Amino acid sequence: MQPFERRNEHFDRLVANPDLRWMGQNTNHYPAHPDVRRAMVDCIENDQFHAYAPPAGLEELRQLILDDLGLEGLSPIVTDGAVSGLYHLVRTLCGPGDEFVTTDPTWAWPMAFARAAGADVIQIPIYGEEHGYRLAPERLRAAVTERTKVIYIVDPNNPLGTCCTAEEIEAIAAIAREAGAYLIHDSTYRDFAYEHHLAAKHYPERTITVWSFSKWLGFAGLRVGALIAHPEVAAKLAAAPPNNLGSSILAQRGAIAGLKVKKEWFANVLASQRRNQQRVKEAAEAIPGLHVPVYPSNGNFLIIECDKAGIRPEAIVAALDRHNIQIRHGSYHTKAFGDRFVKVSVTVPEEWVDEFCQFLPQAVEEARGMNMPIELF
Known part of the structure; x- marks a missing residue:
């Protein structure tokens, strides 16, 4: 059997287990806001899914994305997650x-x-x-050469949970500009950060901001995300998309509805996952030899x-899999350091965290x- 099989x-096997506690893929398992559910049910009941969506996304969603990120003047393209x-970019x-x-x-992919x-x-x-x-x-700066075409920054970092400061982001954007490189600012986890700063505000001409609805809104299985870029870069991406x-x-x-209720709904998600972080840290550090080196995390893990x-x-x-708890091993993210850590996702019901602890x-x-x-993926 091939490895991909x-x-x-x-x-x-994981998806087929109704009792699995998903605590390894940074997915959000809090109940959706009723307005979000209603929007998707209405879409089905009204048979709207028979038609293709606009190629760059529904205009209302594109504008809401710009409003949420504060990147007016740039051009969003809605993607399949x-x-x-990122693949297209x-x-x-x-x-x-x-x-x-x-x-x-x-992030390895x-x-x-x-x-x-x-x-x-x-x-x-x-x-x-x-x-x-x-x-x-x-x-x-020391790693960039004349051949550097793309600088890829995951911020907050997955899996570490560290987040760039305003000064660091400004400096990274300046380095990318000096090199004439594209800067991919993967901001998938920005909504969980205590502070987050967008590189596109310093280097709009060649920064592409990547954003997702999988994590903050809990849409991992629905596959919707966005690229936000300068109109000229967006036109290049729109010429031959996958x-x-x-x-x-x-x-x-559902994403449109989610953005409209974000302020009302997401605050409770954020507070709950930060409580979960604390409980996981306390449980881990009560065991000799275990240590949480980045706390609090700016991600949901x-x-x-x-x-x-x-x-x-x-x-x-x-061992945790035997108890229907899924977490991630470090070598998924890094071969050099993967033997040192596991990663635990915390945008989950608090009773799941109780079971983990x-x-x-x-x-x-x-x-x-x-x-x-042990073969894991």
Whole structure:
């Protein structure tokens, strides 16, 4: 069986488990606002899904995206989730001989897209206390060359939860401008940050902001996201998109409703996930050898270091899986540092967090005895 088939079977098993506590993919499992549900039900009941959506997205949604981000004058393109937008971006902007500069850790898939386009991927290590788990602009400057075509920054960082300061973002934008490079500012988790600053406000001509409805609104399975770019860059992206027939009209109707009730609804989500973060930290650090190095996180997740406990991250994941709790091992995000940590998502019902905290000590003990190879994805 091919690896992609085993990967698919793995996730099919997870999806088929109605009792699974999804705490590894940063998905949001809080109940949707009634207006959001109503908008999607109306879309179905009125048979609106028979028609294609506009290729760049419903105009009402495009304007609401600009309003939410405060990026008037730029041009949004609605995509089939942020990852589809990233694929389109990287395959459009990168080619053989180009350099794609990012951090380590980062989100892995854009690197795969860059390599598939023939580009060389350059990673700047940011893991560890010596780096403060963040990217210093001067280290980015040292990594940029005349071949740098794209700088890719996940901010807040997935999986670390660190977030660039206003000064750092301004400096990163200046470095990208000096290099003549495109700056992809992946802001998927911006809504969970204590403060977030958009690079497009400093370098609008070649910054592309990536945003998603999967995390803050809980639309992971509906697949809707957006790219926001200078009109000239957007025109280049709109010339040959992977989907020129428009993203799901059902998802877009729900996204419109979500943005309209965001101030009312999301505050409770944010407060709850921050409470969940605290409980996970307390439970983890009550176990000798476990440590939460980035707290509070600016994402809807935390990393828990387990290397000093002498436990493999994959073993903890496998042990918790026995209790219907799914978390993520570090090597999904980074080969260099993946043996040090697991990642736990916290935009979930508080009772799920209670179960995680309850079973974590037992899972750690079970993990100590697991030495056999464990295949995870």
